[in-house]
Amino acid sequence: MDKIEIIGGVRLRGEVTISGAKNAVLPLMTAAILSSGENIIHNVPHLRDVRTMGSLLAHIGFGFHLEDNRIILKSKTITSVDAPYDFVKTMRASVLVLGPLLARTGQAKVSLPGGCAIGARPINLHIMGLEKMGAKIKLSEGYIEASAKRLKGAKIYFDIPTVTGTENLMMAAALADGTTVLENAACEPEVADLANALISMGADIEGAGTRVIKINGVNRLKPLDYTVIPDRIETATFLAAAAITQGDVKIKGSRPGHLEAIINKLKEAGVKITQKNDKLSVKGPERLLSVDIKTMPYPGFPTDMQAQFMAMMALADGTSIITENIFENRFMHVAELRRMGADIVVEGSTATVKGVSSLKGAPVMATDLRASASLVVAGLAAKGATVIDRVYHLDRGYEKIEEKLKTLGAKIRRIK
Numbered sequence: 001m002d003k004i005e006i007i008g009g010v011r012l013r014g015e016v017t018i019s020g021a022k023n024a025v026l027p028l029m030t031a032a033i034l035s036s037g038e039n040i041i042h043n044v045p046h047l048r049d050v051r052t053m054g055s056l057l058a059h060i061g062f063g064f065h066l067e068d069n070r071i072i073l074k075s076k077t078i079t080s081v082d083a084p085y086d087f088v089k090t091m092r093a094s095v096l097v098l099g100p101l102l103a104r105t106g107q108a109k110v111s112l113p114g115g116c117a118i119g120a121r122p123i124n125l126h127i128m129g130l131e132k133m134g135a136k137i138k139l140s141e142g143y144i145e146a147s148a149k150r151l152k153g154a155k156i157y158f159d160i161p162t163v164t165g166t167e168n169l170m171m172a173a174a175l176a177d178g179t180t181v182l183e184n185a186a187c188e189p190e191v192a193d194l195a196n197a198l199i200s201m202g203a204d205i206e207g208a209g210t211r212v213i214k215i216n217g218v219n220r221l222k223p224l225d226y227t228v229i230p231d232r233i234e235t236a237t238f239l240a241a242a243a244i245t246q247g248d249v250k251i252k253g254s255r256p257g258h259l260e261a262i263i264n265k266l267k268e269a270g271v272k273i274t275q276k277n278d279k280l281s282v283k284g285p286e287r288l289l290s291v292d293i294k295t296m297p298y299p300g301f302p303t304d305m306q307a308q309f310m311a312m313m314a315l316a317d318g319t320s321i322i323t324e325n326i327f328e329n330r331f332m333h334v335a336e337l338r339r340m341g342a343d344i345v346v347e348g349s350t351a352t353v354k355g356v357s358s359l360k361g362a363p364v365m366a367t368d369l370r371a372s373a374s375l376v377v378a379g380l381a382a383k384g385a386t387v388i389d390r391v392y393h394l395d396r397g398y399e400k401i402e403e404k405l406k407t408l409g410a411k412i413r414r415i416k
């Protein structure tokens with residue numbers, strides 16, 4: 001298992017370019033199931049999850065080819081309709097084949113995702129929606145077995161805005177017979193990006209990016225030829241890295257409009273941020289100010305930035321209250337940050353972070369993707385060496401993070 005070693009205390013300086021968004025490219029890849037022919041996706045990040053999704057689609061019958069930052073997905077015929085447990089257990093986003101397979105072939109057999117470090121993460125709302133659209137769904141031996149001659153349009157209300165639930169049902173509805181309305185839908189930019197891609201394939205969708213999405217089903221869709229949006233969480237992670245190291249960094253290829261809640265909170269913490277088109281300039285203050293955050297569905301402060309923001313607040317002047325409202329167990333990074341000298345107390349879904357004057361490098365362990373990103377952010381500012389174990393978590397969602405940080409002057413290396 002690879003490790004990453006960081007010698008902290010370097011002020012980051014220079015320029016970095018953001019890669020395509022992990023949480024946009026994964027649903028785009030499964031959207032390819034909805035058409036037959038050659039699908040091309042551009043600006044694809046080289047991530048473990050992209051390769052996992054590629055091998056799942058290959059298992060289903062696709063020709064999958066990743067070269068430079070382009071994916072070619074050829075789908076003449078679908079030869080299998082199942083997503084085995086081996087894929088789903090390593091990547092929950094595998095569940096995104098459920099809606100498209102049902103819409104394209106009338107059947108799907110997808111392993112129920114197991115538990116996950118950050119929470120139970122059920123998919124009951126995905127299933128509820130598909131049943132409303134006429135799918136017959138059986139749960140047996142850990143698998144969802146779904147069938148539908150042809151899905152019918154339906155009115156679906158989500159108790160909770162679910163990102164992949166909205167994406168699964170939007171894809172299913174694109175080929176359904178009639179109109180589907182998704183209410184209390186997720187508004188994340190990745191959902192809107194998927195809708196734009198489906199529209200470019202010939203789908204009839206309006207309202208994506210708002211709480212109500214209307215989809216008029218069509219009979220066929222053309223193959224995809226689409227460019228992935230920049231990763232807003234990677235962008236925010238680099239903003240945090242510059243902020244915590246009193247850095248002076250230029251971030252290129254971003255979409256600042258996708259991370260307004262984060263930029264507002266960073267400015268409240270004393271970080272200087274200016275934006276011009278796809279460029280963000282960020283200057284970290286001598287000492288960060290403490291700021292309270294509550295994670296919320298988009299456009300609120302994203303749960304995927306909670307851990308990285310907490311690492312910053314561990315060194316801020318004052319006390320910050322961080323409330324995690326999306327997942328029930330997304331404080332796995334707290335124990336590791338405390339090993340580095342952070343003063344954090346967790347009670348239920350709230351963490352109280354008392355800023356300390358310095359953190360000390362230590363051997364720490366990554367438990368999930370964003371927790372590992374928070375350890376990197378903390379390690380960049382800590383005195384001495386931080387060695388992060390189980391960095392395969394990090395590789396799931398950050399393309400070449402140590403190379404990008406090295407170009408900004410960080411003393412970081414991967415230990416094979």
Ligand code: EPZ
Nearest residue numbers: 023093121122123124125126160162163164304326327369
């Ligand atoms: C997506 O996960 C992202 N993953 C997650 O990013 C992100 O943290 C999450 O949205 C929230 O923004 C991808 O897009 C591939 P949800 P998803 O369904 O869709 C509950 C990362 O780090 N819920 O929006 O699985 C659920 O338990 C990953 O990149 C149900 O109860 O999240 C959670 O509490 C981590 N029933 C809340 O809704 C359901 O059927 C939001 O979950 C579905 C969800």
